[in-house]
Amino acid sequence: MSDTHKKLKDNIYIQLFIEFFTLGLFTFGGGYAMIGLLEDRMTRRGWLNSEEILDCIAVTQTLPGVIAVNMSLYVGYRMKGIKGALVSVFGMVLPSFVIIILIAMFMENFGENPYLRGALKGIRIATLGLIVSAAIKLAAKTFNKVKGSKADSAFSIVLFGASFLLISFLGVDAVWVILGGMILGIGYSLLKGRRKTGC
Amino acid sequence: MLTNLRLFLTFLKIGFVGFGGGMAILPLIYQGVSKFVPLSQSDFADLFGISQATPGPIAINAATFVGYKAAGVLGSLSATLGVVIPSFLLVTLASSLLKKHRENPLVEGAFVGIRPITVGMIAAGVCYIASGALFDVDISGMTGMAEILGAVDPLAVVLAILAAVLVYTQKLGAIQLIIGMGVLGAFIFS
Numbered sequence: 001m002s003d004t005h006k007k008l009k010d011n012i013y014i015q016l017f018i019e020f021f022t023l024g025l026f027t028f029g030g031g032y033a034m035i036g037l038l039e040d041r042m043t044r045r046g047w048l049n050s051e052e053i054l055d056c057i058a059v060t061q062t063l064p065g066v067i068a069v070n071m072s073l074y075v076g077y078r079m080k081g082i083k084g085a086l087v088s089v090f091g092m093v094l095p096s097f098v099i100i101i102l103i104a105m106f107m108e109n110f111g112e113n114p115y116l117r118g119a120l121k122g123i124r125i126a127t128l129g130l131i132v133s134a135a136i137k138l139a140a141k142t143f144n145k146v147k148g149s150k151a152d153s154a155f156s157i158v159l160f161g162a163s164f165l166l167i168s169f170l171g172v173d174a175v176w177v178i179l180g181g182m183i184l185g186i187g188y189s190l191l192k193g194r195r196k197t198g199c
Numbered sequence: 200m201l202t203n204l205r206l207f208l209t210f211l212k213i214g215f216v217g218f219g220g221g222m223a224i225l226p227l228i229y230q231g232v233s234k235f236v237p238l239s240q241s242d243f244a245d246l247f248g249i250s251q252a253t254p255g256p257i258a259i260n261a262a263t264f265v266g267y268k269a270a271g272v273l274g275s276l277s278a279t280l281g282v283v284i285p286s287f288l289l290v291t292l293a294s295s296l297l298k299k300h301r302e303n304p305l306v307e308g309a310f311v312g313i314r315p316i317t318v319g320m321i322a323a324g325v326c327y328i329a330s331g332a333l334f335d336v337d338i339s340g341m342t343g344m345a346e347i348l349g350a351v352d353p354l355a356v357v358l359a360i361l362a363a364v365l366v367y368t369q370k371l372g373a374i375q376l377i378i379g380m381g382v383l384g385a386f387i388f389s
Contacts, residue, residue: 121388174323189311
């Protein structure tokens with residue numbers, strides 16, 4: 001590898017661009033579908049640990065806007081500030097932009113090709129496998145981390161269960177559930193602090 | 200030029216008020232642009248189909264598509280830029296605030312509550328994605344457990360478990376898995 005080539009490869013901005021370009025190119029279906037890929041890629045790069053991945057997902061889901069775009073901005077900003085955020089979001093948006101314009105220009109009857117439909121079904125299954133793997137890893141890390149009291153683990157397991165039921169079965173918007181968790185988390189830590197200091 | 204400005208402003212507004220990501224934002228796009236972009240019924244059907252069947256964030260795909268239909272490549276640029284700018288402002292603002300107050304016990308406490316909630320949300324995401332990946336028919340109208348289980352495509356279940364195991368054990372990276380399953384799917388599901 002030549003010297004300039006190596007320098008380019010080690011440049012963090014180029015790495016951010018390539019990483020989010022790749023995520024943009026291989027995520028089918030937006031926000032939820034990207035969780036599994038994000039977990040895999042960020043862990044492999046060593047950019048975020050599981051706690052930071054959860055924080056990223058929570059923050060980007062709670063803010064308005066396109067979740068995958070928010071994710072790229074969040075990671076980019078965390079790695080390299082405003083400039084990092086700009087290259088990351090550019091990488092994220094570019095594949096969509098090019099592919100959609102090409103389709104709008106040249107393709108009629110998109111989606112009626114049986115091979116394409118088969119490929120998309122395969123990709124949906126891969127996406128499912130990815131988010132299942134990410135969910136197990138993140139759950140294991142989260143619940144193992146609660147090494148404190150029994151009350152701590154009970155608190156997080158109840159929140160987990162409530163969040164799953166509210167979003168999945170009652171159709172509550174994830175934004176409200178996350179905000180609820182935020183308030184309960186603050187309340188819980190205040191209560192705990194008070195008990196510790198004994199007042 | 201006026202169309203570009205209207206596209207930009209419409210998508211700017213969507214960027215600020217669109218909570219919940221792609222599927223929640225598509226109807227906002229529909230409402231927002233139908234006032235000034237002459238799109239046919241089949242254009243809108245294409246908008247939904249193409250946005251989900253092509254790679255990338257659904258709302259960015261939709262913005263690019265609508266922008267192109269309204270005003271060509273420049274229209275795509277106006278719409279995409281409009282929907283990205285609010286995110287840029289809000290995410291960098293939130294990130295810098297979080298960075299500043301990371302050590303604050305209240306912020307720490309908030310995240311103690313948020314993390315298990317987020318894991319629950321991801322578990323809900325598993326169900327959401329499973330409902331699109333494991334069935335060949337629409338299950339939203341079904342109520343009985345037996346009826347839903349009867350509609351499951353067993354081959355898809357086996358492949359999904361295999362995929363999860365391969366990624367979990369790090370035998371395959373996410374990108375390799377997606378390419379592999381895309382190629383496999385083109386042959387066995389076509």
